[in-house]
Amino acid sequence: MLKNQRAVIAGKKSWGNDYFLFSLEAPVISRKSKPGQFLMVKITDNPYPLLRRPFSIHARNKHNIEIFFQNTGVGTSMLSQKQRGDKIEILGPLGNGFHIGERSESKKASLIGGGRGAAPLYFLACELVKKNINVTVFYGGKSSEDLPIASKFKKENIRTLCSTEDGSSGFKGLVTDLLETELKTDTPSLIYACGPEGMLKSLSKISKKHQIPAELSLESIMGCGFGACWGCVKKIKKGNTAEWHKVCEDGPVFSAGDIIWD
């Protein structure tokens, strides 16, 4: 069941003025949430910015959930100024998450995160590990500063390979190129990914070429987050027909093969 509640910011961490992590006291939402689901976060009680902003559930424990976000505009900038002890209104858990452990053969998973797209992958990686699935995280960014949560994965003993476009850390190039080099020697049974559209498009191709099923988490501008406005659609194939489907309700996670890229 969905819940709209005020949650106390129990913890805050920041990396410069770009990346932020909030820990929120929300036991009910925490208990119900699955990796890949998201929250709609109210930025302010004033009418600007007007809409809530969607953020993936980054991690959870018994009482708290975490969001990890990048400062990219008006809303995220205002949110980043909130302090420990402040309350924010959150709605969730929303959407369908990643499918976990539904195929018996999926014993080895590659998780690909581009920039802030790594946010939902931490929660996912932790759940996969619990199911004894072998996880490798491919984490890409523009520069070394764009990989702030790499250490979190490593702390969980998750194999984490990084890439940067400027070569300041790890593999020099795109995270999808890093994945391709890895695929030469090692094939996962499943790919999970979240990140910029260009990255997800390339992954669709890679998934097809290597015949590895992939689950991709899409972004879209959202009016409501719970299926009421029809504002967040992407073209998705169901059976033989392709139609506009709601990212918030039918997604945000879709099978790579079902997404029709324009």
Added chain:
Amino acid sequence: MVDISVDLGFLKLKNPVIAASGTFGYGIEFSPFIDLNQIGGFVVKGLYLSPKQGNPPPRLAETACGLMNSIGLQGIGVERFSKEVLPQLKGLRSALIINICGDTNEEYARIAEYLDKHEEISAYELNISCPNVKKEGLCPAQDPDDTYEIVKLVKKSCSTPVITKLSPNVTDISEIALSAEEGGSDAVSLVNTFLAMGIDPETRKPRLGNFFGGLSGPAIKPIALRMVYQAASAVQIPVIGIGGIASGRDAIEFIIAGAKAVQVGTANFTDPDSTLRIIDEITAFCKEKKIKRLQDLSGAVDLNP
């Protein structure tokens, strides 16, 4: 006790707050957040005779205190609606209003006819004012004759009361409101969204997939209020005020301007329980000002210097 009930003549509401079409889904989407029985009523998402694809994304763009949309009325069509959705809406104690769309006058009439036997439907709202389906945002509500013809045809084909939803994208709103009244409309609701556009300066591309879209939210409230005042001054039938309402005081402004009831749209996205909050705030306002019957406020604007 404050009496905030509303009598529209053809329909009694327990309070003046109705959720606006396209911002409230089919109602069901909001049941995790509010008890649907507690609001005055709700208007379901615009319905065409056949299923409709809608416009390409991006369908939403935010602007200061406002939202632009170019959804294009994607929907399941009237047949699936009556089979799959209507049964779920039976037995509600709030008014159920169906927002009807059409490409031709006959299409409006056919939907009205098709759904007429359903007693759980309190009224139709004719959406002759959507800026997102025809080229250049054109719609029938921009022409007094087109408005008159559609209303007249629909009234002939059904016994369910008809509310006509007007467009703000006109020079003289009184003229259109009068045409709807002459056509036999039982009420008018206004405003639908304002034709608008946005451009991304980085890419020079329009922010909306359909280029033009409709602006809603707090940004439009003063213009909507002016138009509601003008329409209410022109017609005898009840006027339902819409546009940027996000608080009880906003709703009261529209009622003082001459509206009998109000619709709440975009605010449902920011706060899914905003309709209930607005009802509470209206009651609190009346208590504070010692107003016994909310209806006494309708049209009570004080124009004395």
